[in-house]
Amino acid sequence: MFKFILPHSLRQAGILGMNYRNYEIIGKNNPRHLYPLVDDKVQTKQLAAQAGINTPALIGVIDAQFKVKNFLSLVKGRKEFVIKPAHGSGGKGVLVIKKFTQNYFRTASERVLTYNQVYQHISNILSGLYSLGGRNDVALFEEMVHFSTNFNQYSYRGIPDVRVIVYKGYPALAMMRLATQESGGRANLHQGAVGVGLDIRTGQAIAAVQHNQSVFQHPDTHVDLTKLQVPLWKEHLLIAAKGYEMSGLGYLGADIVLDQFRGPMMLELNARPGLAIQIANKKGLYHRLKEIDTFPKNLTPTERVDFVLAQSKDKN
Amino acid sequence: MLKKLKSVRFYLTLALIISFLFAAFSIYYKIRYWGFALEPKELTNVWAIETHITFKPTGDPIKVSIARPNADNTFKILDEDVVAPNKYMVQFEKERVILTNTAQQKEQDIYYRVLVYDNKKGKGKVYAPKPEVPSPPIFDEQSQLIARQLILEAAKLEGNPVQQLIKLFAQEPPNETVMAFMPKRKSAKNTATIIKDILSFQEIPARLAWGVKLSEDKKSFSADVMLEAYLKNKWEVYNIETAEKGIPKNFIIFQHGGESLVDVEGGENSVTKFSVIKSISTSFNMASHRAKLLGDKNWFDYSIYSLPIAQQTALKWLMIFPLAILVVVIARNMIGIKTMGTFTPMLIAMALVQTGFLPGLICFALIIGIGFAIRLLLSKLNLLLVPRISAVVIFVILIMQFFAIVGYQWHLDIASSALFFPIIIMAWIIERASIIWEEEGIKNAMKEVFFSVVVAILTYFVIVNPYIRYIMFAFNELNLVILCLVMLLGTYTGYRLTELLRFAPLSKDKTDV
Numbered sequence: 001m002f003k004f005i006l007p008h009s010l011r012q013a014g015i016l017g018m019n020y021r022n023y024e025i026i027g028k029n030n031p032r033h034l035y036p037l038v039d040d041k042v043q044t045k046q047l048a049a050q051a052g053i054n055t056p057a058l059i060g061v062i063d064a065q066f067k068v069k070n071f072l073s074l075v076k077g078r079k080e081f082v083i084k085p086a087h088g089s090g091g092k093g094v095l096v097i098k099k100f101t102q103n104y105f106r107t108a109s110e111r112v113l114t115y116n117q118v119y120q121h122i123s124n125i126l127s128g129l130y131s132l133g134g135r136n137d138v139a140l141f142e143e144m145v146h147f148s149t150n151f152n153q154y155s156y157r158g159i160p161d162v163r164v165i166v167y168k169g170y171p172a173l174a175m176m177r178l179a180t181q182e183s184g185g186r187a188n189l190h191q192g193a194v195g196v197g198l199d200i201r202t203g204q205a206i207a208a209v210q211h212n213q214s215v216f217q218h219p220d221t222h223v224d225l226t227k228l229q230v231p232l233w234k235e236h237l238l239i240a241a242k243g244y245e246m247s248g249l250g251y252l253g254a255d256i257v258l259d260q261f262r263g264p265m266m267l268e269l270n271a272r273p274g275l276a277i278q279i280a281n282k283k284g285l286y287h288r289l290k291e292i293d294t295f296p297k298n299l300t301p302t303e304r305v306d307f308v309l310a311q312s313k314d315k316n
Numbered sequence: 317m318l319k320k321l322k323s324v325r326f327y328l329t330l331a332l333i334i335s336f337l338f339a340a341f342s343i344y345y346k347i348r349y350w351g352f353a354l355e356p357k358e359l360t361n362v363w364a365i366e367t368h369i370t371f372k373p374t375g376d377p378i379k380v381s382i383a384r385p386n387a388d389n390t391f392k393i394l395d396e397d398v399v400a401p402n403k404y405m406v407q408f409e410k411e412r413v414i415l416t417n418t419a420q421q422k423e424q425d426i427y428y429r430v431l432v433y434d435n436k437k438g439k440g441k442v443y444a445p446k447p448e449v450p451s452p453p454i455f456d457e458q459s460q461l462i463a464r465q466l467i468l469e470a471a472k473l474e475g476n477p478v479q480q481l482i483k484l485f486a487q488e489p490p491n492e493t494v495m496a497f498m499p500k501r502k503s504a505k506n507t508a509t510i511i512k513d514i515l516s517f518q519e520i521p522a523r524l525a526w527g528v529k530l531s532e533d534k535k536s537f538s539a540d541v542m543l544e545a546y547l548k549n550k551w552e553v554y555n556i557e558t559a560e561k562g563i564p565k566n567f568i569i570f571q572h573g574g575e576s577l578v579d580v581e582g583g584e585n586s587v588t589k590f591s592v593i594k595s596i597s598t599s600f601n602m603a604s605h606r607a608k609l610l611g612d613k614n615w616f617d618y619s620i621y622s623l624p625i626a627q628q629t630a631l632k633w634l635m636i637f638p639l640a641i642l643v644v645v646i647a648r649n650m651i652g653i654k655t656m657g658t659f660t661p662m663l664i665a666m667a668l669v670q671t672g673f674l675p676g677l678i679c680f681a682l683i684i685g686i687g688f689a690i691r692l693l694l695s696k697l698n699l700l701l702v703p704r705i706s707a708v709v710i711f712v713i714l715i716m717q718f719f720a721i722v723g724y725q726w727h728l729d730i731a732s733s734a735l736f737f738p739i740i741i742m743a744w745i746i747e748r749a750s751i752i753w754e755e756e757g758i759k760n761a762m763k764e765v766f767f768s769v770v771v772a773i774l775t776y777f778v779i780v781n782p783y784i785r786y787i788m789f790a791f792n793e794l795n796l797v798i799l800c801l802v803m804l805l806g807t808y809t810g811y812r813l814t815e816l817l818r819f820a821p822l823s824k825d826k827t828d829v
Contacts, residue, residue, distance in 0.1 A: 017809070
């Protein structure tokens with residue numbers, strides 16, 4: 001059942017290990033003092049607005065326990081909304097409410113919560129339950145993304161998003177994460193979501209994995225994953241590339257969703273993006289990063305995206 | 317970038333090598349000069365012998381000469397000191413301590429204290445130069461006759477000539493010839509002197525030896541006399557009553573030859589009493605004395621071994637931490653095991669050391685299990701995080717209390733070991749696990765708990781080893797090596813063991829896909 005391979009063949013395949021990522025890539029490209037910019041989603045939103053990047057609109061912020069009871073007035077008149085911890089990571093503590101009344105709230109994953117449960121959830125966010133380091137946090141209310149109907153078949157209930165790894169401003173690798181029944185509507189690969197590696201130039205599917213195993217169909221909807229093509233790919237890349245100037249991080253993961261009406265929007269930036277993207281792409285990051293080291297410096301985001309798109313296809 | 321990394325790694329490697337060399341030297345020094353052992357629990361008997369001399373000054377200048385124990389190979393002197401009234405001049409000579417003072421009026425009390433320890437390796441060897449042929453004692457004719465008679469009678473007894481004579485003198489009822497020869501006041505010293513004289517008469521070199529029998533907590537006794545005779549090219553010691561050959565166990569000779577143990581000039585009615593206190597000492601305690609003898613007492617004073625025992629015990633516990641930390645670092649960064657919190661496994665391991673392995677594990681599982689159940693109930697109450705985790709902490713305390721009481725009443729070690737687990741850590745494990753359960757399913761929650769326990773068990777087996785614990789305490793400079801090693805591991809950019817599994821599908825050689 002367990003199949004190990006030798007470090008040598010991993011190195012040949014150019015796989016980036018966790019230690020190498022932490023020490024060589026993150027340690028040397030991501031200055032610590034920039035982390036708060038991306039760890040705090042409120043700040044990220046403001047920065048993104050300055051950089052001209054679309055993000056889901058902010059409805060409001062609840063930053064104190066006594067304000068929690070008024071949360072309904074915050075979302076009054078809306079059909080749907082999303083609650084997030086400002087310092088959350090990995091989709092922890094995100095509650096997508098797509099329909100609600102005074103007492104009942106239906107989530108995107110078709111769970112029905114009572115008022116008390118939602119109240120409790122917001123309290124938990126404030127007390128830091130979902131946050132990095134467990135410190136006190138604020139709860140973010142933002143507009144729900146209307147996922148492009150393009151992806152309806154590709155995801156089970158949840159939120160499909162595109163993760164682009166950006167190294168020194170250049171898009172390096174990309175994947176799309178599809179929620180499954182097993183992942184409970186979440187897009188986290190370790191919970192059983194499907195990762196689809198995308199060609200960085202075209203946004204076309206290269207390979208798909210679930211639990212480290214190759215798959216060709218979505219396990220729930222059985223749609224052919226090899227046909228997946230992300231529309232507006234260049235716009236996706238542009239948002240990701242702009243994340244570099246916006247945050248100053250040399251190595252980052254940009255999470256982008258495609259809204260039916262507003263086009264690609266940046267959900268968040270991640271200063272420590274995971275390595276599972278290599279599995280989804282069936283390709284190591286290492287050689288790609290070394291390649292990018294040789295790319296020209298001081299280009300604008302648009303120039304960088306064009307540079308990547310102009311690369312010959314068989315390079316990697 | 318690469319150059320910079322190389323230099324960081326270079327300096328850390330250099331630091332590692334230097335710390336290693338330093339530790340090696342320091343360990344050598346501690347073993348060689350402070351007498352540290354490489355094995356734990358090597359105990360040595362240390363005897364404190366106190367010679368207490370009291371006398372009345374006669375009005376003349378005082379000179380007190382006290383025999384120092386013979387620092388032969390059987391016992392070694394660790395420490396000695398003299399406690400005397402002011403104005404005494406103290407001189408340590410090779411075999412004696414000389415105290416001098418001007419004339420005094422009041423009764424004088426002088427203490428000479430010496431600490432000796434067993435030198436197990438040197439047992440049974442008494443080296444001494446070959447003595448000259450003794451000049452025969454001056455016996456009158458009658459004495460000569462009796463002496464010859466005695467020698468003849470002794471020859472019928474068993475043993476060598478010395479033993480024969482001692483046995484003859486020890487016979488009960490006393491031999492008539494012996495009676496005739498003995499002075500009226502029979503004492504061990506007199507007997508020994510006479511036997512010595514008769515031996516000299518036979519041209520066997522002999523002398524008296526004064527010493528002290530070391531036995532536990534003996535107070536106020538006089539020195540014992542032994543007979544030493546030179547036969548077959550070596551001095552040997554004989555018990556004056558049993559004729560047994562060899563230095564008895566735990567007998568320390570203060571002086572060979574004729575002089576008395578204590579000479580007092582300028583005093584009268586002097587009384588000399590000995591007392592002995594035995595203490596069992598580890599090599600640490602002795603190290604202080606040895607360091608003092610070496611003249612690097614100051615150096616030693618700033619080592620942890622000069623601290624009070626209570627603090628040493630606490631430090632002994634602390635000194636094992638770096639090793640446990642190293643295990644955690646290796647488990648996380650080289651093997652790649654995901655654990656709950658960085659040092660949670662280490663703290664669980666620490667608790668396991670105190671509770672014992674199996675009882676501890678069972679108890680841990682019970683506390684976590686019950687805590688989990690309670691936490692499930694709590695989640696229904698919609699409490700805020702801090703009060704909720706506080707409630708879990710209190711519940712954990714109550715569970716522990718319950719276990720402790722039940723364990724005591726039912727005589728179950730398992731239950732009473734509950735008290736050793738760090739409460740806050742337990743509560744956090746419960747809280748974290750139940751959050752993961754809610755968020756990512758019970759499988760992930762159990763996985764994290766499981767791997768934390770695996771690392772804890774790994775750590776446990778490293779730190780529970782008494783040998784390792786002893787080494788880490790006795791040679792605490794090893795912690796410096798660990799420190800450098802941990803820092804060097806901080807630059808390790810190779811794959812983690814688990815990544816070899818995780819990324820296996822990406823291998824170019826697709827044999828295993």
